[in-house]
Amino acid sequence: MMVSVYNSLSRKKEDLVPCVPGKIKMYTCGVTVYDDCHVGHARSLYIFDVIKKYLEYRGFRVTLVRNITDVDDKIINRARQDGVAFDEIRVRYIGNYERDLAALGIARADVEPLATENIPGMIAHIGKLIAKGAAYVIDGDVYFSVRLFKDYGKLSGQTLDEMMTAVRIEKDEKKKDPLDFALWKKSKEGEPSWPSPWGPGRPGWHIECSTMSMHYLKTESLDIHAGGLDLIFPHHENEIAQAEALTGKPFAKYWIHHGLLTIDGRKMSKSLGNFYTIQDVLKQFSPDILKLFFLSAHYRSPIDFTFDGLKNSRKALDKMAEFVDKAHAARRGIAKIRPLVRYPVELQEFRRRFEEAMDDDFNTAQGLAVLFDIVNSGNKLLSSSRSRGVALQACRLLLELAEVFGLKIESASHAQVIDASVRLKTAPQAGPEAAALLPEDVKRLVQERQVARQKKDFKRADEIRDYLKVHGVTIEDTRKAG
Missing domain, CATH: 3.40.50.620 (HUPs)
Structure with missing residues (x-):
């Protein structure tokens, strides 16, 4: 086409x-x-x-x-x-x-x-x-x-x-x-x-x-x-x-x-x-949130600027980022990932639909809808250990197509939290939207790290710390945590 x-x-x-x-x-x-x-x-x-x-x-x-x-x-x-x-x-x-x-x-x-x-x-x-x-x-x-x-x-x-x-x-x-x-x-x-x-x-x-x-x-x-x-x-x-x-x-x-x-x-x-x-x-809002707001309407259509619209785009971005986080976490549980030669048939269909939308006078709203369909499908695939490899490829495809839109989708970890035993501070690279939301994944990983430290499993604790740091969250241990 x-x-x-x-x-x-x-x-x-x-x-x-x-x-x-x-x-x-x-x-x-x-x-x-x-x-x-x-x-x-x-x-x-x-x-x-x-x-x-x-x-x-x-x-x-x-x-x-x-x-x-x-x-x-x-x-x-x-x-x-x-x-x-x-x-x-x-x-x-x-x-x-x-x-x-x-x-x-x-x-x-x-x-x-x-x-x-x-x-x-x-x-x-x-x-x-x-x-x-x-x-x-x-x-x-x-x-x-x-x-x-x-x-x-x-x-x-x-x-x-x-x-x-x-x-x-x-x-x-x-x-x-x-x-x-x-x-x-x-x-x-x-x-x-x-x-x-x-x-x-x-x-x-x-x-x-x-x-x-x-x-x-x-x-x-x-x-x-x-x-x-x-x-x-x-x-x-x-x-x-x-x-x-x-x-x-x-x-x-x-x-x-x-x-x-x-x-x-x-x-x-x-x-x-x-x-x-x-x-x-x-x-108040990250560049990706503003971009998602623009993408939600066809470029030839007028779009009314509202902060409610930006907040909705923030939720949409977090949904994408949470899937990326889950896929990255699942990757550690797979002993060996086969080199990606070609996307599975079910994922190729997403690419076809994305190109069909964008080939039609750059219909970003429909193209964006395809990205969310990839997220929904990927989340379902992650729920089964047998399909996690395909879920990781879905994540790859999501990030590849998101690049066309100039989206980063680096992490859902946009939070700043004060905990009795652990203090999470937003890293400088996390962006201006960093304090907007605390995803459940961050809470879960922090709790998992606390348990690992209590069991003296410092290797696992360090893995979690490093993983969160890459995704824009820095952990500072307090006395109580140690």
């Missing part, structure tokens, strides 16, 4: 057939660095990371470029608001963005270009559009002539008349047509600027992505262009216009857009003030 994707351009699912067999060149719009990232950004960053991982799992060689917009009105305004230099804001929030990526366990893109490092290429792009008659200069500003691009509106499905109703026309507007958009902005006093043939200024937002995507992917036709639904118009519509007006070729073969993260049905955004930063959420 082929991977199929919903193409926003054609408004239907299509088989994914890259321009070069086996290779996918993918671009996604990144963040604008004027503030800390919120969990809406986390969803976007994470879902495209999952899509890349799954395509690689299916055998494609994927090159992902994700830009960083580090020159923009919002950044300039934030610098004025804080009374600091423009560069101080951009550098600060680029650093915070990279910190958030690392905290979430989301891979860096293959290339993450900065807009400020690619302005000569943008100036060259704009100059060629002017030479082709697709753009014009007025008093140091450069605008794209929308009506000269006959396919304008093909991505958003809007007519020019429909767009006009949404355009705010300023009385002192210099543009020839209200729909025309800025490719280059003449600098104002105190603003960052770069030299150009039209005078000092800075690029418009839209030209950044068109220029950098083609430059770093080394193609005039991308395989996949991705972003949020809110970027379809005008951002992605404008990207298509200024790229195709230059090259005469389709800018991107497939357009993939994710649904928005909402609070009480409204888009989460900084302008509305209804947002939680990534760091705010990670103080």
